[in-house]
Amino acid sequence: MKYLKFLGLAFVAILAVTALAGTASASAKAILCSTNTNPCTGTKYPSGTKVTAQLVSGTGATLTMGIYNIVCKKSMVSGVTTNAEAHGEITGLTFSECSLGTTPCSATAVNLPYTAEAVATAGGNGDLTITSKVGGGNPGATIVCGTTINCTFISSSITFGVTGGNPGILAAKEAELSRSGGLCPSTAKWDAEYEITAPKPLFLETS
Numbered sequence: 001m002k003y004l005k006f007l008g009l010a011f012v013a014i015l016a017v018t019a020l021a022g023t024a025s026a027s028a029k030a031i032l033c034s035t036n037t038n039p040c041t042g043t044k045y046p047s048g049t050k051v052t053a054q055l056v057s058g059t060g061a062t063l064t065m066g067i068y069n070i071v072c073k074k075s076m077v078s079g080v081t082t083n084a085e086a087h088g089e090i091t092g093l094t095f096s097e098c099s100l101g102t103t104p105c106s107a108t109a110v111n112l113p114y115t116a117e118a119v120a121t122a123g124g125n126g127d128l129t130i131t132s133k134v135g136g137g138n139p140g141a142t143i144v145c146g147t148t149i150n151c152t153f154i155s156s157s158i159t160f161g162v163t164g165g166n167p168g169i170l171a172a173k174e175a176e177l178s179r180s181g182g183l184c185p186s187t188a189k190w191d192a193e194y195e196i197t198a199p200k201p202l203f204l205e206t207s
Helices: 002-026
Strands: 028-033 050-055 061-065 068-081 087-100 103-110 114-120 126-132 140-145 149-154 157-163 169-183 187-198 203-206
Touching (some): 068 187, 103 149, 114 203, 140 169
Antiparallel strands (some): 028 203, 061 068, 061 187, 068 087, 087 103, 087 114, 114 126, 126 157, 140 149, 149 169, 157 169, 169 187
């Protein structure tokens, strides 16, 4: 019986190691490349590369808070890489033409700049994760809509899916945010899809 129990524990340990190995191989540190080739045979965008993105035409950035849906028709993201492995900073995040139904709203990013780090998965795609910069606050925004809403939402980590292409695409899907101040619902979800205007083309390849 003890022998069988030992075998069972060993089997569980093997499964755990295999799962971790699979996770490690599914994603890896990324480089920004101008071609969908692995290893990169095109331009490897170096440290100091400026990155800019704007909402995909015809879409909006949406913040959902229970029965409330705030939509911003315009939003822009800007940043810069700080090393050759797709590590960098988000230095700008703006929203404009925002509204809650017919009520005009403002949305202002808080705690900039943020740390940004990308990992490659496959096919030139991957993920970009935004977190607080060392010594700074969590990514988020203050939302004001007339006398109805006035609060700040933040998150310790926001992940964008990255689809390589010309242009590349950044997509936040139901990114969860938490209220850090003000009178409004305790949680919210953010959806937005950005096209990367520079550099173009852009693919995530393993380093």
